[in-house]
Amino acid sequence: MPKRLFIVCVALLIPLMVGLLVLTRLGASGLRASAQQVPLPAPHEEARESLGKAHPAAARRFTGVVVAREAVHLSPRFDGRLESVAVQVGDTVRAGEILARMDTQPLEREMAIAQAALKSARVELEVARIALEEAQARLRRRSDPRQISLGAISEEELATAQFEERLATTKVVGAQVRIQEREAQIAKFQQQLDSALLRAPFDGTVAARYSDPGVQLAQGQPLLHLLRSRAPWIRFAVSEHEVPGIVPGMPVEVRIQNSSLLLRGRVEKVAPEIDAASRMVLAIASLKEEGTDLVRSGLVAEVLVAPNARAEVEPPKNFLPSSDERTADARKDLALPQGSTGAP
Template identity: 40%
Template sequence: MQPRFALLLLLLASGAALAWRKEAPPAVPVAAERRPAALSPEPRPFEPPPARPGRPVPPADEFLGVILARVSSDIAPRFEGRLREVHVRLGDHLVAGQLIGTLDVPTLRFDLRRAEAELAAAEVDGSRAKIELSEAQERLRRRRALADQALASAEDLATTRYEEQVAATRLESAGAQIAARRAHVERLRNDNTDARITAPFDGIVAARYLGPGESAGPSTPIVRLISLHDPFVRFAVPEQQARAMAVGRAVRVRVAEAHLELEGTIETVAPEVDAASHHVLVEAGLGPVDPELHVLSGGVARVSLAEPP
């Protein structure tokens, strides 16, 4: 019984201590110096930050685009050479075949004259070989006639036959030499023609890189030629609005700098969304455009659907 009695006393003692703590009067706090509460500032109306200078943001139903030339090319010669003349300037309108520049390649002219002389010599050798073959064939016929009459030995006949075969082979070799010389001359003539650089299509000189006296080559173009006869516009559409873009759909293209509004038709829609901008690239053809409208390649345009989706 003693252990239980001791445990009961312990529980009671703990309960009394707890009761004493609950009934104990609270401690009086030390009076603290009171300070006036700081007045909170009056709320101010929200003022948006000033707009940054730049191009105005287009409305939600318009998309920024760039007008591009459908055909453009850097015109360069086929081989290295020094420019003797450049016949065009920036902004010139050219037609296909019009002369742009001329290379000064004196070695080409020299090589062509030498090749033409070698071709003439090869043709003379061919004519001589043809005559020799005719002579060998005539001699063989006479030897055969004499052999039929037993007036020529078999050895003489065989020798004449071999001479005829050698003459035929010599004529064949001369023909091959003539063909090779002609091909060489033709190539050099083409090279001399290629020394005259011409426009491959109708267009406008968008840039002139070189002038007379400077070196040009396959990797060093002379001018940049673009064709604005059939331009197109490339614009970016947010992925949420990409479903409205369908091939064949009509669009309006507004070129603010030229104060123009053109009509176009969607030609291609990119099959993927750009991961960085979340936009889809769309291209629309503008059809033939009058050069007098001064639609410039690289100009900014605003594109909208001709009919709302």
């Protein structure tokens, strides 16, 4: 009886084990097929592709700095006290707008003194002219040939009359010189009074303010720093062996450091000489207007130039040849006689 039971159990287990083995093989083959149909993406593949497009390995890279296209320091033209300042840092100004005013009271006093001196010099000139007319009349009387022939006028009296006439002429010339001197002094004071108002030379933005009202300023001492309101420039350095590949008109791509801002522009100027110390050449690139309102002077930027970039040169107005020129070129290419029309 136990022997028969053992045989029955073995007979039941064998089909069960065979079925489990078949199911296991079918499942493994299905998983392999699924893996072949749906391949997994390589890790960081998209990141590498995007990075490659953003920073092509063949592009030439240069480090530059953002600079204003035009900047100026406003300063007084004479020594004096600063009366008022109408702007602050960051203010936008228009060309001709009054930005500051110097105290003009000392100049006005000096102007009044100079005008009084001018009136005095004119009076002196009038007196000198009257004296000259009298001396000339006396000389004419002393020079009368009849009186000289009668012995009424001595040679000494004639010489004295001539000397007085020359002296009166010299006094007139001196008075005229003093008038010119006073007029020049008044013109100088008037120019200083006109320059007491500091005006903006162009449309721009106030970048710095160095003094407040009430302080004493010297002639030429900076008061305000203005930047022109136009797209800035990028100034970058090029090594001497890469200079031949950088020419004006070449398109560039500019990336501001520590920012995702991307700007486009082109090379405007390349310095004509190499710096002896650094063996570098300075170049300047202009930027297009889009997005430049977020760019500040002094920012560090990376300038990228494509390896196959060429200068953007506008064709001349007569770029297309005329019909006569095209006909002449065709004759030259076909080597036709001048009188031939090319018909068989």
